[in-house]
Amino acid sequence: MEEEFFLLCALYGKSGKPVQATLSSLKMLDVGKWPIFSLCSEAELQLVRQACVFGSASNELLYTTVNDEIFVLGTNCCGCLGLGDVQSTIEPRRLDSLTGKKIACLSYGSGPHIVLATTEGEVFTWGHNAYSQLGNGTTNAGLVPYHISTNLSNKQVIEVACGSYHSLVLTSDGEVFAWGYNNSGQVGSGSTANQPIPRRVTGCLQNKVVVNIACGQMCSMAVVNTGEVFVWGYNGNGQLGLGSSGNQPTPCRVAALQGIRVQRVACGYAHTLVLTDEGQVYAWGANSYGQLGTGNKSNQSYPTPVVVEKDRIIEIAACHSAHTSAAKTQGGHVYMWGQCRGQSVTLPHLTHFSSTDDVFACFATPAVTWRLLSVEPDDHLTVAESLKREFDNPNTADLKFLVDGKYIYVHKVLLKIRCEHFRSSLEDNEDDIVEMSEFSYPVYRAFLEYLYTDSISLSPEEAVGLLDLATFYRENRLKKLCQQTIKQGICEENAIALLSAAVKYEAQDLEEFCFRFCINHLTVVTQTSGFAEMDHDLLKNFISKASRVGAFKN
Known part of the structure; x- marks a missing residue:
């Protein structure tokens, strides 16, 4: 930033011409595709900078404003709005306990429960907690945000992921911590006992540097810096990609991807997508709606290539609450496959959208956001x-x-x-x-x-x-x-x-x-x-x- 400042000073130093301050319209997110935003006024929408739509019926909304304030609204199931009560609200209410905190990433479970990481690497959780998925050592519902410090006090969390009732976080030094429901080994501890507080996932990940994490309903995934993929948890539909249907209580490498360098992983309800450094997509797991994009509805327990024209894929999208898959190409084309408003799309279908977010707003059931949406202001020039x-x-x-x-x-x-x-x-x-x-x-x-x-x-x-x-x-x-x-x-x-x-x-x-x-x-x-x-x-x-x-x- 200092270099840019001095460059600009030097650039205009000789001519003496002032920098022209211009004010252009806000690059607004097309939030109209999510019906719950209709509860917000136009003035409130103008202030939105980040947003997440979640819940079993996409009835909950969390968003941040230009002033780093966090607002919530919706049915407030299990206190998932973090307001200290379980009262629904059709008017945005400020989440005072997190005011001033800047959100880096956010994920949600089926209860629902929320796991949020700030730009400073702190982790907060609230909502449904019957399986200790809030990581606070209890099974009591979390009506207000809880700051997790146990085993994470000296860690900076850079990514979070939620399964149905379990939670994962990734730290800046490449370590993964997990907690919550563990009936199928999804917290990677080697047992099936629920994990009430964060515990580092070790085993095959002990000396690995993890760069990306994701969760299906009851399984977990991690990509390491060498491009290898490690998986654990429920495998009844082959969603671990190990060639079997047996559950995996500790991390195991997906051997079928040998020689392939994976960059990102995304999990649907019971299927998995990975994106390679060559722009290729592989899929495996449940396929009852065609969510693997193979042209049929047969489950696959091994990684299978997904053919999307001949264009390079730069983004993959899936959400643990849906049977829908999406991808964006280098040329800006957005494809979707899987469940589409109750129908089955078994091959990648070219949409008219410019964003994978729109796929989940318009086609997925429920119509939730698959990631935290960000809206950048364009009201001044840096x-x-x-x-x-x-x-x-x-x-x-x-x-x-x-x-x-x-x-x-x-x-x-x-x-x-x-x-x-x-x-x-x-x-x-x-x-x-x-x-x-x-x-x-x-x-x-x-x-x-x-x-x-x-x-x-x-x-x-x-x-x-x-x-x-x-x-x-x-x-x-x-x-x-x-x-x-x-x-x-x-x-x-x-x-x-x-x-x-x-x-x-x-x-x-x-x-x-x-x-x-x-x-x-x-x-x-x-x-x-x-x-x-x-x-x-x-x-x-x-x-x-x-x-x-x-x-x-x-």
């Missing part, structure tokens, strides 16, 4: 946003690059501050036009825009050229961003070309990713023209490395 606006602005620029016959307008002082190359090349340069022929216009424009935004906006194909530039200019962070973008465009046809580029530009992370992709798609990759035209030394090294990992074993 320093970073102001800098972004000045990129390629001829009105304030004092330098322009001529690339492929097109101008790109920039500011010398910003380039000097942000890039070592420009710090020296522009030092004694009094010209206001610099011609560039070494790189293409899209690549060089993306590079200059990166200096203003800290992000790149480029197709995976063109990002290879930007990787070349990043290597030439020794921009290591840009090099990492390029590798991430290139990964998103990998396919069987271009895998060898991308592997070659990774080796050429010494992009080790991308090289490992491309090699693993080639091994996972070896039959098709070896039949491509890219493989046939592969550089001799690269081919030799590829075959040697593939042999070492057992790629050619029968």
Whole structure:
């Protein structure tokens, strides 16, 4: 933030032009898709920043405002609104005990019960507690938020997940803690006794760093930083993906995903979805409504690929209270499958929505939110946003690059501050036009825009050229961003070309990713023209490395 401030000061220092304060309309969440929001006035909706719709009939609502106040309304089953009573309310009531707390994440169970983590890593629970799912050591209903400190006092919680009547939290150091109902081993303790207070889930997770957690009705999932998935709890529908239907009282690795690097996991009522780093989705478990997206209604106890056109998936969505699945592609298309207002959709269906949240608002039963919704205000420009606006602005620029016959307008002082190359090349340069022929216009424009935004906006194909530039200019962070973008465009046809580029530009992370992709798609990759035209030394090294990992074993 300090760097952005000084950049902005420098940017306007010479011209003396003031930063124009603009006020634009709020980027409002289309909350009208959830009927319970009709109980709020238009003025109240304007203040909403985060929201969660929950309950067996989607009759409860919690939301935060611009002032970090938390409001609740609804039927208040089991005191799940946290107001200290069980009285229903059709008017928003402020949850005074949490006023000023900023919510980082929130989840809810079937009772319902609520587990909330603040931005400071604190955990609060309230609501239904017949199975100790509030983690306060009792089975008494929690009518007001309870701050959990037992075993979590020195921990910062960054993610929470609720099953039907059990709870999980993930800490910043990659540890998972669980408590609550344990009839099927869903708290991972090795027994089936209910767990009244948070207890760290160990076993196979003892020395692992967990990066993502999720809960089905009576099962639990964890993704570790190596991309492996560990599962435990109820398995009657094969929702653990272990090839069996026996319950699992302690974490067990999903062996069928060997060689596949998972990034996210999402759980439905009794089915599971995972998203890989290649943008592929796998599903398993119950399939009575077609929620696995396989085209039939047969349960699957092993991970099964979900085919969504040929576009890369960037988001998966499921909720333990529903039999509905959803996914969003890199191109912005949203698909859904499974239960759709009582009907069965057995293959991914392209919707007209732009958000997976809308799938659950309009199609799921009950119509709840599958995650905490966030609405960002757009009523003022931050320093970073102001800098972004000045990129390629001829009105304030004092330098322009001529690339492929097109101008790109920039500011010398910003380039000097942000890039070592420009710090020296522009030092004694009094010209206001610099011609560039070494790189293409899209690549060089993306590079200059990166200096203003800290992000790149480029197709995976063109990002290879930007990787070349990043290597030439020794921009290591840009090099990492390029590798991430290139990964998103990998396919069987271009895998060898991308592997070659990774080796050429010494992009080790991308090289490992491309090699693993080639091994996972070896039959098709070896039949491509890219493989046939592969550089001799690269081919030799590829075959040697593939042999070492057992790629050619029968």
